[in-house]
Structures are given as structure tokens and as C-alpha cells.
Amino acid sequence: MTGKLSGNGPGPRDVLPQGTRLPLLPDTNPLTGTAASGEGPFRRVVRIVNPxxxxxxxxxxxxxxxxxxxxTVVVWNGETRADGNSLxxxxxxxxMPDSDVILEVDGPDASKAIDPLAGVLGSPGGENYTI
Amino acid sequence: MRLCNFIVRDAITPSLAASAPPGVPSTPRDPATVKTVKEQVVREMVVALHAAGHFRVSDVDEIVRAVLRREELGTTGIGRHIAIPHSRHPAADRLIGTLALSRDGLPFDSLDGEPVYVFILLVSPQDRPGDHLRALEAVVRTMRNDDFVRQLRACQTREEIWALLENAAPGW
Incomplete structure (x- = not known):
């Protein structure tokens, strides 16, 4: 895993070297993102369906x-990393719409966090799209 | 995408006339002050786009209302003295924007509670979310560079601002 997983605020973005791939962790179910035990790190692929x-x-x-x-919450879009606490x-x-991002959580309550966080990321919205 | 790809040069406002109402406490989150300031800022920037040849005069009020409706859903004062008021509107046939500076800083219900000095207003067509996201990314990528923002805020004229945008390093 490359790139720091901590840090708040709008610091310089971490970008993985070209060609780097993010493997699913050995204890992570690739379909659900849930781990057999422990509190992470867990990863889940989430499709951005919001239009x-x-x-x-x-x-x-x-x-x-x-x-x-x-x-700690990190979202990857390709090789670009975002701290989940940084707007x-x-x-x-x-x-973009219909793109896949990787949600990565790690820490004491990671197993509780991953479902709600994936739910938000994958939310179809419901906002007023005319503005 | 770079800022100079969508910011309309002739609509850049080096010094906003908008100000907090006199005699009103200008605490950044005072709702009445913020509402007044937001309307002033957004109208001044949309009118600048109209004066630069974009949008019919009959569209100005509706675009101002659309941007303010978006602000009611959540502030676009994203912190670090930056705000990105924006909206989609059918009057826009492509993404356009403008930039304005406030010399004294304005209350804009910013996420960090600080006054806003740099405003970037975006108006985009309703059917091109990709362009909208690219423009927003360009704004945050550029504005997270403190040196750039410092230079920007020091600019006194439209020409200085435009030169800075054009000459910014690609990483900005």
C-alpha cells in the first residue's frame, strides 16, 4: 500500500506511481469487502451511480x-487518493458518473463504518438535479 | 482542465463591490448577513458574465436565483478563503465561469468559518456533469496552492489576474 492513510485537510494529493495497482487484501472478500476478523483495513469497490x-x-x-x-477513510479513484475527511x-x-472507486477503511470501528460509507458513495442521490 | 479554460477573462472582477451591511455584526455565520452578502456577490458575478457577452439580460435573474438555491442546499464556501458558487442552467451552452476577489473578505458561511476572499462562479449546462466535475477539480487543485492564492489576492487588475491564470504552472 502506498500513500499515507492519515491526515486531515486539504494537503497535497497523494498520487500512486503510474501503473500501481491496489490489490484486495488477503482477508477481504472481493464481493462484500468484509474481512474475516479484525478492524481493517477493509476495501470495497463502489460504483458512483449519482448522475x-x-x-x-x-x-x-x-x-x-x-x-x-x-x-481512517480513504477513497481511491484510479491512482488518485482522497482523505475521506477532506472535502x-x-x-x-x-x-465521474458510472465510475468505480475504491473505499478503504482502517481503524477501530472500520467494520461498522464500511457499509454506511459505501452507501453514501453509491447513493443515487435524490437531489434536485436542475440546479 | 485549467482555470483559464473556462473563466471568462472579461468578466473577472478584481474588487467586488459587495460588502456586509453596515451596522450588522459581520460574524461569518450570521444568517441574515450571509444571505445578503451571497446575493450581492452572486448577482455581481452573473452580471459581469452578462456584461462580457454571456447570457441574455432576461436570464440574469433566473441564474442568480438558481445559484442561490444551490447555496441554500449547502454552502459552497469550502474553506481556505475560497468559495465556488455554482449552478446548472439551460442558458449555458457550455461551462463558463468567472473569478472575483474581495479585498476585505466576506462572510459566506464558509465551512471553516473564515471570510472568503476568492470567489469562482460556475454555470454549466444541465447535461454535462463531467465538465462540471473537471472544473471543480481544477479549482481545488489550483487553490490548494497557498503561493498561488497569495499571488492571486495580490492582483489589482483583471489583466494581472488573467496573466496569473494563464502562466500558472500546469500542476496548479
Missing amino acids: NGLHPRLADWFKRTCAQYVC WDLIGLMA
């Missing part, structure tokens, strides 16, 4: 959900 992609309001909702947990990072992911 506006990961737009600022969705990113803000995700950030506020992250704040309910103490675990700037999340906007900078530029996650």
Missing part, C-alpha cells in the same frame, strides 16, 4: 458521515 458523479454535495455528505467514525480531496477525485 452528477461525486459532486460537492455528495462529497460533503460523505465527509460528514466519515466524521461519525474514528477509523477538497473528495472534489479533487473527479469521480
Whole structure:
């Protein structure tokens, strides 16, 4: 795993070297993202189905959900990494509609956090899309 | 995408006339002050786009309302003295935007509670979310560079701002 998993605020984005792949961890079920034991790190592939992609309001909702947990939350779009607690990072992911991102959680309550966080990321929205 | 790809040069406002109402406590989160300031800022920037040849005069009020409706759903004051008021609107046939500076800083219900000095307003067509996301990414990528923001805020004229945007390093 490359790149720091901690740190809040809009610091410089971490970008993995070209060609780097993020393997699923050995104890992670590739379909559900759940681990056999422990509190992470867990990873899950989440499709962005919101027709506006990961737009600022969705990113803000995700950030506020992250704040309910103490675990570290990282979202990867390709080789670009976002701290889940940083709105700037999340906007900078530029996650388009129908793209897949990788949600990664690690820490004491990671197993509790992964489902709600994946639910927000994969939410179809319901916002007023005319504005 | 770079800022100079979608910011309309002739609509750049080096010094906003918008200000907090006199005699009103200008605490950043005072709702009445913020509402007044947001309307002033957004209108000034949309009018600047109209004056630069974008949007019919009959569209101005509706675009202002659309941007303010978006603000009601959640502030676009994203912290670090930056705000990105934006909206989709059928009057836009492509993504366009403009940039404005406030010399004294304005209350904008920013996420970090700080006044906003740099405003970037985006108006995009309703059917191109990709362009919208690319523009937002360009804003945060550029504005997270403190040196760039410091230079930007020091600019006094439209020409200085435009030169800075054009000459910014690709990473900005």
C-alpha cells in the first residue's frame, strides 16, 4: 500500500506511481469487502451511480458521515487518493458518473463504518438535479 | 482542465463591490448577513458574465436565483478563503465561469468559518456533469496552492489576474 492513510485537510494529493495497482487484501472478500476478523483495513469497490458523479454535495455528505467514525477513510479513484475527511480531496477525485472507486477503511470501528460509507458513495442521490 | 479554460477573462472582477451591511455584526455565520452578502456577490458575478457577452439580460435573474438555491442546499464556501458558487442552467451552452476577489473578505458561511476572499462562479449546462466535475477539480487543485492564492489576492487588475491564470504552472 502506498500513500499515507492519515491526515486531515486539504494537503497535497497523494498520487500512486503510474501503473500501481491496489490489490484486495488477503482477508477481504472481493464481493462484500468484509474481512474475516479484525478492524481493517477493509476495501470495497463502489460504483458512483449519482448522475452528477461525486459532486460537492455528495462529497460533503460523505465527509460528514466519515466524521461519525474514528477509523481512517480513504477513497481511491484510479491512482488518485482522497482523505475521506477532506472535502477538497473528495472534489479533487473527479469521480465521474458510472465510475468505480475504491473505499478503504482502517481503524477501530472500520467494520461498522464500511457499509454506511459505501452507501453514501453509491447513493443515487435524490437531489434536485436542475440546479 | 485549467482555470483559464473556462473563466471568462472579461468578466473577472478584481474588487467586488459587495460588502456586509453596515451596522450588522459581520460574524461569518450570521444568517441574515450571509444571505445578503451571497446575493450581492452572486448577482455581481452573473452580471459581469452578462456584461462580457454571456447570457441574455432576461436570464440574469433566473441564474442568480438558481445559484442561490444551490447555496441554500449547502454552502459552497469550502474553506481556505475560497468559495465556488455554482449552478446548472439551460442558458449555458457550455461551462463558463468567472473569478472575483474581495479585498476585505466576506462572510459566506464558509465551512471553516473564515471570510472568503476568492470567489469562482460556475454555470454549466444541465447535461454535462463531467465538465462540471473537471472544473471543480481544477479549482481545488489550483487553490490548494497557498503561493498561488497569495499571488492571486495580490492582483489589482483583471489583466494581472488573467496573466496569473494563464502562466500558472500546469500542476496548479
